[in-house]
Amino acid sequence: MRVAIAEDLVLLRQSIARLLTQNGMEVVAETGDAAGLIDAVVAHRPDLVIADVRMPPTFTDEGAKAALLLRDRFPAIAVVMLSHIVEPALAMRLAADRPARFGYLLKDRVLDLDDFVAVVRRVAAGGTAVDRQVIDHYLVGSGLSPREREVLGLLAQGLSNLAIARSLVVSERTVDSHLASIFVKIGLPQDADHNRRVRAALLWLRGTGASTDVPPGGGNLPSQA
Template sequence: MRVVIAEDLALLRDGLTRLLEAHGIEVVAAVGDPEALAAALREHEVDVAVVDIRMPPTFTTEGLVAAIEARQRRPGMPMLVLSQFVEQLYARELLSSGQGGIGYLLKDRVSDVATFIDAVRRVADGGTVLDPKVVSSLLDRASRRQSLARLSRREREVLDLMAQGRSNAAIANTLVITEKAVGKHINSIFGKLDLALAAEDNRRVLAVLAYLQEAPTGSG
């Protein structure tokens, strides 16, 4: 697997590089600003980019903008973005294409090495991974909206785990139910959120996006 890292803090950039390489993941470029990220993505064929949302010069949304632009140039380009805080608008922007290959983790999640490496691999494989803290914040706010009241408590639990990138088998194991039951809950979620027939992976992303579109904008 080939990875590009975009992180303005040299110490964290070096730490991410060492961590990924220690797990057999090749880092083809490690850069500190959006322009260098764009250049690296033009120069290298990569499986996933790990990008800090807040980068120079203003440290607001430069990394996010660079990630979105990269996915516009190469639809479905796998992107794992890192953020210091739960920022709903950013998560919504990333998922707006309805395509997989997207991850949003809080930076403190990097210290959980197994979780971070698993997220990198799942995003590279086209999956969608949202930090549990991000999901919790979004669902807590979104659940107050009347249009979401159609989902049962169990369906919200299933959607929470879907947003974290869990497979049906993993969801079944976590909730101690059968995979068949998980499938029924997911189909019910799709129906209640009025999601048209589409590829299964895209419908999972769109289900999460439906929550994000109901949540208020701004930081959590």
């Protein structure tokens, strides 16, 4: 896997590059600003981009804007955004109609390096991983039960049904039951022709669910069952 990194903090940028290299990935470019990221992607065509949401010169949303441009210009590219703060609106804009190959992580909640590497690989393989705090911002008052919110939050981190079951110490059948209830509440009927996990992500992130219980905001998930 070939990766480009955009992060204005040199120490963090180099640490990420070192970690990915140690795990068998090729870092083809490192830059400290959004313009440099765009140039790097055009020049090297990486498989995945890791970028800070806020970068020079204004430290507002330069990284996010660059990611939007790159996802539009290079649809196959995977993107993992890093942020210091919870910005659900930005996550929604970035995921838009394509939650696949997208990740949004809070820097201070990346507590395990192996987990970070796993997220990078999952996003590169077509999955989605949005930090649970971003999802939780919208889940209160959603009409989902506390356990359903918990299941959706874990789903948002990219966990499979089996992994969710293990995390909650319940059976996989129980997780299936919770997901069935969640899909009904957000207006996703049984449909063999579409992946409801991905569609649920779209509805949460775009705030366009058919159910009036769905708040503006969302979740995410990989395309795997």
